[in-house]
Amino acid sequence: MxxxxxxxxxxxxxxxxxxxTAVYGVDFEIAGTMFASLVRSPVAAGRVVGLDTTAAAAMPGVRAVITPDQAPAHRSGLGLSDQPLFASPYISYEGEPLAGVVANTLENARQAARAVLVDIEEVPAIADVGAALADGARFIHTDWASFTPVPGLPDWRRYGNVCGELISDPGGVDEAFELADLVIEDRFEAGRQYQAYLEPKSASAVYESGRYTIHVSHQYPFNVRDRTARALGVRPSDIRVVGHHIGGGFGARLDVSLEPYAGLFARLIGAPVKLVNDRVEDMLSCNSRESAVIKVRSGVTRDGRIVAREYLCDMDSGAYATDTVFLISIPMFVAGSVYQVGPTRVVARAVYTNTAPSGAFRGVSGTYLYFALERHTDNLARAIGMDRRDFRMRNLMTDGQSMLNGQVLSDAGILETAFDAVEEMAPWASLGVGPNRGVGIAATVWLTNxxxxxxxxxxxxxxxxxxxxxxxxxxxxxxxxxxxxxxxxxxxxxxxxxxxxxxxxxxxxxxxxxxxxxxxxxxxxxxxxxxxxxxxxxxxxxxxxxxxxxxxxxxxxxxxxxxxxxxxxxxxxxxxxxxxxxxxxxxxxxxxATPIPKYDPESATGMLFPTFPTPTYHVHVAEVEVDPHTGQVTVLRYLVAQEVGRAINPQGILGQIQGGVAQGIGHALYETLEVGADGRYRQRSLEAYRMPIAPDVPRVEAALLEHPDEAGPYGAKGTAEPPIVPVAAAIANAIADATGGSINRVPITPEDVLEALDGAQDQIRGEEE
Amino acid sequence: MKLSFNVNQRDVTVDVDGAEPLLHVLRERLKLTGTKQGCDEGECGACTVLVDGRPVDSCILPAGVVAGRQIRTVESLAGPDGQLAAIQQSFVDRFAIQCGFCTPGFLMTLTALLEENPRPEETEIRGALSGNLCRCTGYSTIVDAALAATGDDQ
Incomplete structure (x- = not known):
C-alpha cells in the first residue's frame, strides 16, 4: 500500500x-424544537429603564418571553469574567442581548422579538480606543475592579477601560536608541475584519435529566461546554456538545455566542430550542478581528542594523475582554522574531470600548502587527538608502537566536531559505517594474497552537x-x-x-x-x-x-x-x-500536548500567552498595479514560500494558502467594520461589507518548504492559519512602492491610494524646489 | 396561497405565504436543504438555484414568481444512480471544497454557465462567479474545477 x-x-x-446532503449546524433540528430570537440593543451605550413584553407575548406562536430576571445574573468570560448573559441594566454595545423570545417558528420568534418594547436611557458611546483612553473618560464598566479572571488564571494589571496590559521593558532601550544613526517612528491603524463565514451562527439545545445537550457547528466543542457551564453556573459535565458540519469559522466559532441562550431557554420552557442569527445580527454581534493602533520606533545604523526598538499597540477589545487579554502578548513576538533587533520595549493594551466584543480571526492580531512591522521595515531601509530586501536579509534571525521572551528559535535559519525560495520563483528585481506598479515583501514567524x-x-x-x-x-x-x-x-x-x-x-x-x-x-x-x-x-x-x-x-x-x-x-x-x-x-x-518551550517569565508582565511553540517561517511577495485615476489596486502576482514541517496533503495546504491569501487581500484592500461616533457599525450587511470575489484574487504561486519537526507526526507543523498573516504587509508595501507615498492603515482604500500618489508628487515637488 | 411549480423534475403544489421567498419554500416546505441560506439579502449566492435554467438568489425571490416554472437545486445534479455530475466530480477532484457551505450555490451558477457556454474562458468563469462568495478557497480551485469540467485544462 x-x-x-x-x-x-x-x-x-x-x-x-x-x-x-451535508448537515450543517444551521440545518440541524431536534424533533419538536421551538425557535428563539434575541432582543438586541439598538444603541451602543445606555441603561435599560423599562422592558415591556406584553405585546410580544401576545404575538402569534409565542411560547415565552425570557427576561433578564429569569437568567443567571453573574458575569463570565473567556479569560476575564466580565460579561453577563443579558445587559441589565447597563448596555455596553449595539447588539447586546436584552431579552429573548421563544416561538413555534423562527419567523414568529423574530417578529415577536421586534415587538418587545425597550426603554433605554442612552449615553454617549465610547467608540474607539482613543476615546476610551482619554483623560477623564467614562468607564465602560464602573465595576471593572470587581471582575475576576476565570478559575485557574491569576489576575493581571487592569485599570479602568484597560482590561489587559503587557509590558516588556528589559532595560537599556533608551540608551540603545542613543547609539542609532537614525531613529524612525511610524504610526499605523488597522480596521475591524468580520470573519464572514457563510453559515450564520446557530445553536440547538435540549435539557433532559438535569443536563443540557447542545448541537452546534463549532470549532471548539469543549470550549462551548466550559463556557456554557460558566455562563449558566453549572458543571462542565452537565453540558454535552455535539458537533455538525461547519460552514466556515476562521476563529469566530472558538468562543460561545448563542449556545448559552439555547441551553437556558430550553430549560426554562421545557422543550428543545434553536436560535439562528440573521446575517445582520451575525455581523453586528460577531467577535470580529479587533481594530488596533500601532506605533513603532526603531533606531538604525547607517550600515543597516536595527539597534533599538519600541513597539506600542492598543487593541480594541470591544465591550468585554474576550481574547484580547491573551492577544496583547503577540506584539512581543512580532517585534523581535523575524529580524534581529537591539533592546526592545513592548507595551500593548487591551482596551474596552462600546463596540461588539472582538475576538479570534485567523492569524489573530498578527495580520496587522506584521503589517505595521513590515511597513516600518520598508521605511527603515528607505531612510538609510538600502534595498528593502537586502536590509531584511542583513537583519534576519538565524538558528539559535532568541525572541524577546527568551525562547530560542533553533531553526530560524529557515527564514533565509524562504527568502531564497521566493527569489527563485521570481527575482525581486524583476517585479514591480513599470509605471504604477510596485512590489512588496514581508516575512513572518508564526506558531502552531x-x-x-x-x-x-x-x-x-x-x-x-x-x-x-x-x-x-x-x-x-x-x-x-x-x-x-x-x-x-x-x-x-x-x-x-x-x-x-x-x-x-x-x-x-x-x-x-x-x-x-x-x-x-x-x-x-x-x-x-x-x-x-x-x-x-x-x-x-x-x-x-x-x-x-x-x-x-x-x-x-x-x-x-x-x-x-x-x-x-x-x-x-x-x-x-x-x-x-x-x-x-x-x-x-x-x-x-506540545510541551511549553523554555522562556523567560520575567521578560514581561501581563503575558498570558507566553510562547510561540512549534514556530513556522513564511515569506510573501506581492506585485500590484494601482490605477492613478481611480485608486483601484490589482494584485498581479502573489508568491508564497511557506515552511510546513512536512506536507501531509500538499493540495490541502495549497488550498489553505490560496484561501488565506484571499482573506488577507480582503483585510488589506476592502474589508472593514467602521465604527461611527454613536458606537454603531457603518457596514451593516454583506452588501456594504465588501469581500474579495472571484475576479479580485490572483492564483497564488506557492512553494512548500519541508523541515520535519521532531515532535510533529511525520514532521508536520501547523500550516493553515499563517498564510493570512503576512498578506496585508506584503500588499501594503507593494502599494507604497507603486505610489511612492506612505500607506499607514488597512484596509487601503482607493482614496488612500490616490492620497499616497498625491503625497509622493508633493514630495517630488518639494525636493525639486 | 397555493403555488405549483416543477422542482428537480417533480411537479409540486405547496401552500405559501404572500411574500415568502423561494428559498424558504425549498428548505422549509419541501425539505430541500441542500440550498443554503447565507445572508437573506441576495449577496452571498449560497442560495443560488436555477429558474428555467437561469441562476437566481432564491433568498430574495418571492416564491409566487416561480408558478409554473422549472426549478433546479443542487439535489438535482447527481444522476438517478447517484453518480456525480461532471462539475460535482470536478469539485471533489480539484479540492474546490473546504467548508462546503457555498458549494451548492457555486455548482448551480456553474451549471448554468456551462449549459450556456460549454467552453468558457477563465475570465468568463470568474465573472460569472462574481455573485457567489467563498470565504475558504480563494476561488482558484473552484475556477480550476470549472475549467476541468470543460475539458480544456488538459
Missing amino acids: TPSVGRSVPRPDADPKVRG PAPGQVTLKLNEDGTLGVITAATENGSGAVAMGVRQIAADELGVDPSDVILTMPDTDGQGFDAGSQGSRTTHIVGRAVREAGADLRRQIVEAGAQLLEESTEDIEITDGMVRVKGRPHRRLSLADLAKGAMFRRGPLAATGSY
Missing part, C-alpha cells in the same frame, strides 16, 4: 458537500479503522485530510477505510479545537501515539490467533503476517473478529 502521508488524497466530506488533544483508534470487525476524536473539521481539511491520512498509515489501510467521527464531548476526549493550525500537528501526533498502542495489541492478538510469538508478527499492507512466511497471515478484519471473543475489542487512545 502506498503511504497516504505526502499524497493529495481527496477529502471524504467533499461528496456530501457537493450533493447538498500547542493545546491538547486526544484520539481513540478502534479496529472495527470489518477491518476498517475508526478515528474517535472531538477534533473539528472546520473546512481546512485538518481532520478530513491530515488526521485521516496519518491514521491510515498507522495500519497501512486505504484512507477510504478510515472512519471519522463528528465531535461529541460526552463520547470523546478533550480537544482544544481548530485553532492556530493545531489539529494536524497535535491530533495527528495523538493518532501516532494511539497507533503504536493499537499495533502492539494487534501484534499480540495476531500472535495468539496464528499461534506464533509476538516477535514474529508484523503488520504490512493492512495484513497481519508471520515474518518470513508471507502466506501465514490474517486480514485486519479477520484479526479483529478473531480477537473479539478471545481478548475483547481492539482500541487504543493517544493524547498529546
Whole structure:
C-alpha cells in the first residue's frame, strides 16, 4: 500500500458537500424544537429603564418571553469574567442581548422579538480606543475592579477601560536608541475584519435529566461546554456538545455566542430550542478581528542594523475582554522574531470600548502587527538608502537566536531559505517594474497552537479503522485530510477505510479545537501515539490467533503476517473478529500536548500567552498595479514560500494558502467594520461589507518548504492559519512602492491610494524646489 | 396561497405565504436543504438555484414568481444512480471544497454557465462567479474545477 502521508488524497466530506446532503449546524433540528430570537440593543451605550413584553407575548406562536430576571445574573468570560448573559441594566454595545423570545417558528420568534418594547436611557458611546483612553473618560464598566479572571488564571494589571496590559521593558532601550544613526517612528491603524463565514451562527439545545445537550457547528466543542457551564453556573459535565458540519469559522466559532441562550431557554420552557442569527445580527454581534493602533520606533545604523526598538499597540477589545487579554502578548513576538533587533520595549493594551466584543480571526492580531512591522521595515531601509530586501536579509534571525521572551528559535535559519525560495520563483528585481506598479515583501514567524488533544483508534470487525476524536473539521481539511491520512498509515489501510467521527464531548476526549493550525500537528501526533498502542495489541492478538510469538508478527499492507512466511497471515478484519471473543475489542487512545518551550517569565508582565511553540517561517511577495485615476489596486502576482514541517496533503495546504491569501487581500484592500461616533457599525450587511470575489484574487504561486519537526507526526507543523498573516504587509508595501507615498492603515482604500500618489508628487515637488 | 411549480423534475403544489421567498419554500416546505441560506439579502449566492435554467438568489425571490416554472437545486445534479455530475466530480477532484457551505450555490451558477457556454474562458468563469462568495478557497480551485469540467485544462 502506498503511504497516504505526502499524497493529495481527496477529502471524504467533499461528496456530501457537493450533493447538498451535508448537515450543517444551521440545518440541524431536534424533533419538536421551538425557535428563539434575541432582543438586541439598538444603541451602543445606555441603561435599560423599562422592558415591556406584553405585546410580544401576545404575538402569534409565542411560547415565552425570557427576561433578564429569569437568567443567571453573574458575569463570565473567556479569560476575564466580565460579561453577563443579558445587559441589565447597563448596555455596553449595539447588539447586546436584552431579552429573548421563544416561538413555534423562527419567523414568529423574530417578529415577536421586534415587538418587545425597550426603554433605554442612552449615553454617549465610547467608540474607539482613543476615546476610551482619554483623560477623564467614562468607564465602560464602573465595576471593572470587581471582575475576576476565570478559575485557574491569576489576575493581571487592569485599570479602568484597560482590561489587559503587557509590558516588556528589559532595560537599556533608551540608551540603545542613543547609539542609532537614525531613529524612525511610524504610526499605523488597522480596521475591524468580520470573519464572514457563510453559515450564520446557530445553536440547538435540549435539557433532559438535569443536563443540557447542545448541537452546534463549532470549532471548539469543549470550549462551548466550559463556557456554557460558566455562563449558566453549572458543571462542565452537565453540558454535552455535539458537533455538525461547519460552514466556515476562521476563529469566530472558538468562543460561545448563542449556545448559552439555547441551553437556558430550553430549560426554562421545557422543550428543545434553536436560535439562528440573521446575517445582520451575525455581523453586528460577531467577535470580529479587533481594530488596533500601532506605533513603532526603531533606531538604525547607517550600515543597516536595527539597534533599538519600541513597539506600542492598543487593541480594541470591544465591550468585554474576550481574547484580547491573551492577544496583547503577540506584539512581543512580532517585534523581535523575524529580524534581529537591539533592546526592545513592548507595551500593548487591551482596551474596552462600546463596540461588539472582538475576538479570534485567523492569524489573530498578527495580520496587522506584521503589517505595521513590515511597513516600518520598508521605511527603515528607505531612510538609510538600502534595498528593502537586502536590509531584511542583513537583519534576519538565524538558528539559535532568541525572541524577546527568551525562547530560542533553533531553526530560524529557515527564514533565509524562504527568502531564497521566493527569489527563485521570481527575482525581486524583476517585479514591480513599470509605471504604477510596485512590489512588496514581508516575512513572518508564526506558531502552531500547542493545546491538547486526544484520539481513540478502534479496529472495527470489518477491518476498517475508526478515528474517535472531538477534533473539528472546520473546512481546512485538518481532520478530513491530515488526521485521516496519518491514521491510515498507522495500519497501512486505504484512507477510504478510515472512519471519522463528528465531535461529541460526552463520547470523546478533550480537544482544544481548530485553532492556530493545531489539529494536524497535535491530533495527528495523538493518532501516532494511539497507533503504536493499537499495533502492539494487534501484534499480540495476531500472535495468539496464528499461534506464533509476538516477535514474529508484523503488520504490512493492512495484513497481519508471520515474518518470513508471507502466506501465514490474517486480514485486519479477520484479526479483529478473531480477537473479539478471545481478548475483547481492539482500541487504543493517544493524547498529546506540545510541551511549553523554555522562556523567560520575567521578560514581561501581563503575558498570558507566553510562547510561540512549534514556530513556522513564511515569506510573501506581492506585485500590484494601482490605477492613478481611480485608486483601484490589482494584485498581479502573489508568491508564497511557506515552511510546513512536512506536507501531509500538499493540495490541502495549497488550498489553505490560496484561501488565506484571499482573506488577507480582503483585510488589506476592502474589508472593514467602521465604527461611527454613536458606537454603531457603518457596514451593516454583506452588501456594504465588501469581500474579495472571484475576479479580485490572483492564483497564488506557492512553494512548500519541508523541515520535519521532531515532535510533529511525520514532521508536520501547523500550516493553515499563517498564510493570512503576512498578506496585508506584503500588499501594503507593494502599494507604497507603486505610489511612492506612505500607506499607514488597512484596509487601503482607493482614496488612500490616490492620497499616497498625491503625497509622493508633493514630495517630488518639494525636493525639486 | 397555493403555488405549483416543477422542482428537480417533480411537479409540486405547496401552500405559501404572500411574500415568502423561494428559498424558504425549498428548505422549509419541501425539505430541500441542500440550498443554503447565507445572508437573506441576495449577496452571498449560497442560495443560488436555477429558474428555467437561469441562476437566481432564491433568498430574495418571492416564491409566487416561480408558478409554473422549472426549478433546479443542487439535489438535482447527481444522476438517478447517484453518480456525480461532471462539475460535482470536478469539485471533489480539484479540492474546490473546504467548508462546503457555498458549494451548492457555486455548482448551480456553474451549471448554468456551462449549459450556456460549454467552453468558457477563465475570465468568463470568474465573472460569472462574481455573485457567489467563498470565504475558504480563494476561488482558484473552484475556477480550476470549472475549467476541468470543460475539458480544456488538459
